[in-house]
Amino acid sequence: MISKSKIILQIIVIASVALSIFLYYQLSIRGFLDDWCSCKCEMDSEANLWQSERYNRSTHVFMNSKNGVLDFETFDWWTSLQGASTVANFTDLVEDLFSHFPDKDHYSDSSSSRCRSCAVVGNSGNLIGSHYGALIDSNDFIIRMNQGPTAGFERDVGSITTHRLIYPESAVDMDNNTHLVMVPFKILDLQWLISIFTTKHIDQTYMYVKPSLKADKNKVLILHPAFIKYIYESWLQRQGRYPSTGFISVVFALHICDEVNVFGFGATRDNAWHHYFDNFAINFNGGPHPGEYERNIITELHQKKIIMMYKGW
Incomplete structure (x- = not known):
């Protein structure tokens, strides 16, 4: 019959091995065994x-209201990516953006x-x-x-x-x-961003898009x-x-x-x-x-x- 002390010792050994395997696994998936x-x-x-x-x-x-005005080269490159949208004044659009979303650095x-x-x-x-x-x-x-x-x-x-x-x-x-x-x-992406929190009228770009979105407008960031x-x-x-x-x-x-x-x-x-x-x-x-x-x-x-x-x- 196995004594109680031997059973306890076996449990400790098994637990130690299990802990060692667990720690090894955690380090291994980080990939930093030698130079973490x-x-x-x-x-x-x-x-x-x-x-x-x-x-x-x-x-x-x-983007924010202070850096939102784009130089010609950037504006020309950016609006060529997916087609320019009709917008009366990009400066006005930027001003509108940051009347809705956080305006800071x-x-x-x-x-x-x-x-x-x-x-x-x-x-x-x-x-x-x-x-x-x-x-x-x-x-x-x-x-x-x-x-x-x-x-x-x-x-x-x-x-x-x-x-x-x-x-x-x-x-x-x-x-x-x-x-x-x-x-x-594209410009339409910024117009859509305003729309999903306000009028919800934009539901089409080059395909159907969500006219509204569940999100916190106070946490919106714009690249x-x-x-x-x-x-x-x-x-x-x-x-x-x-x-x-x-x-x-x-x-x-x-x-x-x-x-x-x-x-x-x-x-x-x-x-x-x-x-x-x-x-x-x-x-x-x-x-x-x-x-x-x-x-x-x-x-x-x-x-x-x-x-x-x-x-x-």
Whole structure:
């Protein structure tokens, strides 16, 4: 008959092994078994040079009433992306925008002491079975894009969303804890943004769009058209016609956070391209975005330890 003390000892051994496996798993999914750092990781000189050739700290990330007047080159480029809308006076439109939404210089608190972590959560099927949910939710900011849901997928994608990047054609309702980050690809997008909180009369762009949206208008942020142009020119070297929302989200995170962790980008382990929430095949090399070039840049960011990319299981 096994003594009580031996049973207790066995329980302690089993618990210790289980705890060791758990801790190993947590470290492994972070990918930092040998060189984990918590914030502002030191880059080597080559990585610093590579980033400095692309990163412009002084660029306007968000629009406000003070920086909303666009120079001719930016206005001409931006309005060519998806077709210009009829608008009597763009200056008047900007004034109207910031009579409805917060008008300030957001996230201008960068300092050597700040340590803000961002999780940028893409929509790749490689998130299925990843169990990244708790790790994603442990970040200060959790940035999602377009229609990527959390309900029903919490174990793999997390449950918190602090910022969601959308445009009219990809808009979804969001709770009052989430910042609606508008990615404007045309003037009509800004008109639609006003409309969904006021008259609700715009329901058509180049396709049907939601005429209203559940969101907190006091948490609306609007990416500056010049920021999109800067990403296109500095980061993508004018490849494609303009950057995808996913790539914009990564560069956006680099500008507002000190540590950037990227999830849900790229193909699945069997090289399939689909969202984690559906099984429809997607052509990531088609359309106006330079898909392969964007993926190469994100891989380079990871290899140079500027971001940490989690590839799923």
